Amino acid sequence: xxxxxxxxRCGVESxxxxxxxxxxxxxxxACFDLSSEDDLFGQKTWEKAESEMQRxxxxxxxxxxxxxxxxxxxxxSGDLLNQCIGAAYGLKDFPAPYFGLYGACSTAAExxxxxxxxxxxxxxxxxxxxxxxHNCTAERQYRAPVEYGGQRAQTAQWTVTGAGxxxxxxxxxxxxxxxxxxxxxxxxxVKDVGNMGAAMAPAAADTLLRFFAASGTSPHDFDLIATGxxxxxxxDILRDLMRLSGVELGDVYNDCGMMIYNRKTQDTHAGxxxxxxxxxxxxxxxxPKMERxxxxxxxxxxxxxxxxxxxIQQGEAIPAVAHLxxxxxKGVE
Amino acid sequence: xxxxxxxxRCGVESxxxxxxxxxxxxxxxACFDLSSEDDLFGQKTWEKAESEMQRxxxxxxxxxxxxxxxxxxxxxSGDLLNQCIGAAYGLKDFPAPYFGLYGACSTAAExxxxxxxxxxxxxxxxxxxxxxxHNCTAERQYRAPVEYGGQRAQTAQWTVTGAGxxxxxxxxxxxxxxxxxxxxxxxxxVKDVGNMGAAMAPAAADTLLRFFAASGTSPHDFDLIATGxxxxxxxDILRDLMRLSGVELGDVYNDCGMMIYNRKTQDTHAGxxxxxxxxxxxxxxxxPKMERxxxxxxxxxxxxxxxxxxxIQQGEAIPAVAHLxxxxxKGVE
Numbered sequence: 001x002x003x004x005x006x007x008x009r010c011g012v013e014s015x016x017x018x019x020x021x022x023x024x025x026x027x028x029x030a031c032f033d034l035s036s037e038d039d040l041f042g043q044k045t046w047e048k049a050e051s052e053m054q055r056x057x058x059x060x061x062x063x064x065x066x067x068x069x070x071x072x073x074x075x076x077s078g079d080l081l082n083q084c085i086g087a088a089y090g091l092k093d094f095p096a097p098y099f100g101l102y103g104a105c106s107t108a109a110e111x112x113x114x115x116x117x118x119x120x121x122x123x124x125x126x127x128x129x130x131x132x133x134h135n136c137t138a139e140r141q142y143r144a145p146v147e148y149g150g151q152r153a154q155t156a157q158w159t160v161t162g163a164g165x166x167x168x169x170x171x172x173x174x175x176x177x178x179x180x181x182x183x184x185x186x187x188x189x190v191k192d193v194g195n196m197g198a199a200m201a202p203a204a205a206d207t208l209l210r211f212f213a214a215s216g217t218s219p220h221d222f223d224l225i226a227t228g229x230x231x232x233x234x235x236d237i238l239r240d241l242m243r244l245s246g247v248e249l250g251d252v253y254n255d256c257g258m259m260i261y262n263r264k265t266q267d268t269h270a271g272x273x274x275x276x277x278x279x280x281x282x283x284x285x286x287x288p289k290m291e292r293x294x295x296x297x298x299x300x301x302x303x304x305x306x307x308x309x310x311x312i313q314q315g316e317a318i319p320a321v322a323h324l325x326x327x328x329x330k331g332v333e
Numbered sequence: 334x335x336x337x338x339x340x341x342r343c344g345v346e347s348x349x350x351x352x353x354x355x356x357x358x359x360x361x362x363a364c365f366d367l368s369s370e371d372d373l374f375g376q377k378t379w380e381k382a383e384s385e386m387q388r389x390x391x392x393x394x395x396x397x398x399x400x401x402x403x404x405x406x407x408x409x410s411g412d413l414l415n416q417c418i419g420a421a422y423g424l425k426d427f428p429a430p431y432f433g434l435y436g437a438c439s440t441a442a443e444x445x446x447x448x449x450x451x452x453x454x455x456x457x458x459x460x461x462x463x464x465x466x467h468n469c470t471a472e473r474q475y476r477a478p479v480e481y482g483g484q485r486a487q488t489a490q491w492t493v494t495g496a497g498x499x500x501x502x503x504x505x506x507x508x509x510x511x512x513x514x515x516x517x518x519x520x521x522x523v524k525d526v527g528n529m530g531a532a533m534a535p536a537a538a539d540t541l542l543r544f545f546a547a548s549g550t551s552p553h554d555f556d557l558i559a560t561g562x563x564x565x566x567x568x569d570i571l572r573d574l575m576r577l578s579g580v581e582l583g584d585v586y587n588d589c590g591m592m593i594y595n596r597k598t599q600d601t602h603a604g605x606x607x608x609x610x611x612x613x614x615x616x617x618x619x620x621p622k623m624e625r626x627x628x629x630x631x632x633x634x635x636x637x638x639x640x641x642x643x644x645i646q647q648g649e650a651i652p653a654v655a656h657l658x659x660x661x662x663k664g665v666e
């Protein structure tokens with residue numbers, strides 16, 4: 001087997017995000033493009049709201065560049081819902097061929113990896129990658145409807161209501177995807193669905209260590225290394241795992257699930273999670289920082305916990321995956 | 334938007350299938366590689382059995398060529414289960430990076446398309462693509478546990494217990510993937526989950542018409558055009574839809590869901606369905622026919638119905654997708 005590090009030449013042409021009220025009220029809330037007052041986005045069910053968020057995110061990313069609905073040649077998308085209906089229903093009116101993905105909360109990174117490979121390979125000029133999650137659809141499906149008011153563990157994360165859309169292109173762009181490294185499925189026996197950061201951290205460490213080894217880089221070579229949604233608990237575990245392998249992450253490490261909520265004033269416990277977490281934070285907070293030159297070399301590590309409620313009921317542990325994307329600003333060699 | 338027809342250079346190096354007893358007793362039952370007497374494959378639950386089928390299918394495809402577990406550089410896989418646990422759990426012990434897919438019953442074709450693009454683009458030497466379904470996991474999840482003995486409509490299809498694995502490679506092979514065309518999401522208002530062939534036929538027609546137009550071919554140019562699992566009902570509708578567009582499919586058209594069961598002696602109504610249907614039929618019946626030179630030019634059209642039980646309960650129609658793969662035997666120009 002090869003090390004699965006692929007160097008890419010692919011620009012990030014446009015990106016957009018759609019979020020809920022919790023995210024709007026968080027520390028980076030002003031950055032997001034769209035939100036709705038009741039998190040329903042004019043729909044009658046939470047599931048339809050999540051589909052609408054995907055549609056709005058892609059439309060907004062296209063509109064920012066004055067592009068029409070038929071501009072993407074391929075769409076990659078997914079979400080956490082059973083049979084990924086958030087994506088399939090939300091994007092059904094776009095004419096482009098559609099590849100449905102299931103990477104749990106790593107979906108945005110998975111789509112960006114596949115999209116940038118198709119652009120780099122000369123197969124497409126422009127590809128769209130999306131992902132979404134909605135707190136109310138995820139809680140009902142994975143745990144209990146939010147109306148039940150169930151208690152949550154301090155290690156549990158809060159599923160982000162959010163969608164992010166990315167347009168990847170062979171045009172010259174302010175930010176480009178320079179390398180990608182998909183992750184393997186890693187399962188270290190963690191069975192606690194109230195602590196998914198712990199289940200995902202070993203997958204993140206696995207991909208990150210492979211990346212440093214294959215690329216000959218170390219944390220100092222980057223301005224930011226951001227995991228998708230390990231949260232405070234999983235983030236600490238990742239630091240420990242990396243330290244055991246001789247790699248000190250230091251100040252360059254952060255996590256999208258830590259960035260999106262205020263730990264003191266928003267009662268989200270271990271931080272944000274969900275496909276929409278890294279998608280929205282990357283689209284509307286990190287990419288604009290890169291465009292402004294505040295960040296030049298960034299590693300995004302989308303992390304996903306691949307269990308289902310049924311697998312857990314049957315006594316299985318939580319397999320996880322972590323997909324890495326290396327983004328660089330203009331002028332970075 | 335482009336027409337999304339991609340010409341590929343990618344060999345089908347090996348393939349293998351694992352099926353249940355119904356499939357073993359069908360008209361092409363002798364072709365499949367492995368089966369288990371109780372469809373449990375030594376596991377305690379149907380879900381774990383489906384995961385085990387994926388593991389066995391990939392191991393068998395590798396063993397046919399004397400390849401080790403770490404031979405694939407990338408794995409694409411998916412299934413029908415919530416959060417695609419059949420694939421993630423079944424393949425977690427293989428070291429290759431893993432891309433989870435959700436394309437419903439089009440998953441095998443979706444994986445073959447993405448895998449052959451990565452091989453054609455020079456990113457990988459060898460990629461694995463898999464898909465699976467299990468009658469007992471699918472019935473419980475989508476309808477009711479099989480023990481209930483629920484009555485089925487005559488237009489309903491029977492979910493195949495099956496898994497198929499494909500190794501795609503840049504080596505010279507007896508059969509190669511010559512072109513691929515991913516499908517768009519098509520939804521024509523069909524809401525009857527007891528007639529998914531009707532929901533999927535318009536997606537199949539959409540991709541097939543685009544393919545003939547973009548490639549300048551017609552049905553006569555192929556020895557076989559096989560849809561994944563439209564079944565008898567959807568297959569007839571596809572013929573009608575194509576006829577309305579001036580294309581007579583004629584004798585070259587067949588459907589994997591029609592091939593796998595005996596319509597007279599096996600009580601499966603409108604034919605087979607499920608991700609494992611086209612995966613197992615292609616891996617163990619069609620590819621060997623191509624290797625023997627009995628078929629030279631074959632179009633496989635993986636068809637998927639992308640609804641969830643919850644989407645249907647909320648009044649939504651069934652969106653569908655159809656992904657096309659053009660396979661050619663040795664010596665075909």
